[in-house]
Every structure is written in structure tokens, then in C-alpha cells.
Amino acid sequence: MTEAEWCQNRYDQLNLIEEKRLTALCHGQLYQKRMKQAFDKKVRPCEFKEGDIVLKKILSFQPDARGKWTPNYEGPYVVKRAFSGGALILTTMDGDELPRPVNTDAVKKYFVYIKKKRKKEKRKSSLSRKPEKAA
Numbered sequence: 001m002t003e004a005e006w007c008q009n010r011y012d013q014l015n016l017i018e019e020k021r022l023t024a025l026c027h028g029q030l031y032q033k034r035m036k037q038a039f040d041k042k043v044r045p046c047e048f049k050e051g052d053i054v055l056k057k058i059l060s061f062q063p064d065a066r067g068k069w070t071p072n073y074e075g076p077y078v079v080k081r082a083f084s085g086g087a088l089i090l091t092t093m094d095g096d097e098l099p100r101p102v103n104t105d106a107v108k109k110y111f112v113y114i115k116k117k118r119k120k121e122k123r124k125s126s127l128s129r130k131p132e133k134a135a
Helices: 003-042
Strands: 053-057 073-082 087-092 107-109
Touching: 053 087
Parallel strands: none
Antiparallel strands: 053 073, 053 107, 073 087
């Protein structure tokens, strides 16, 4: 192989590397687009308003003695202010503001369940009746 052929061969290889790099970049962008579409299809954005009651995720890095029975959320807290970027300023139920804003990823809405009392009805049970005397 002459020096000129070797130089031409090497030049072709370098051009081929550039083409392969561009195709790999294109495939990577297509993959990211498909992943984003699949994620957006399943995830619904959760919007918080001022006055919403929420629970804050406990991000503990210390092992707890309770093990897997350790609570995952703390609260309830009240949303004092909600920013467009996803940050929330929370206050306790007493009105004390938390020192740092919290991301919406670490918060979930808290729905208060109020149990209504039922009126007790006097029901006659077949077991509580006295047996009738046969005549």
C-alpha cells in the first residue's frame, strides 16, 4: 500500500467516524423524545393552590429503629404560596412557616375524611325476641 493510498484510506475512515457520530446523536435524540412522550403520557401534573392541605415526604438518610414501619410523610401542612417552577412555601397548621421552600415532587395532597355519624335505629333482632308460647 502506497503512502497516498494509506492517506486516502485514513481520510475515509475519519469521515466515516463523523457520520457514525452524527447518526448516534440522532438516535439518542429520538430515544429521548420517545422516553419523554411515554413519561408525559403516564404522569399528570399536580397543581397546588394557596390554602391546599398537603403532606411532605420525609427524606431521611438516617436509618430508623422502626425499619420499614417508619412513616413516609409528615404533616399536614398548608400551602402558603405556590410558584410556577414547582416550589411551594408551606406553613404548619398553626401558621409557622417552614424555613425552606419544598419542591412539588416531595409533596402530595392531603384529603381530609370526615366521618358522618349515623343515627342509631332501634332494630328488632330475631334473636332478641322472646319466643311465643304455643297455645
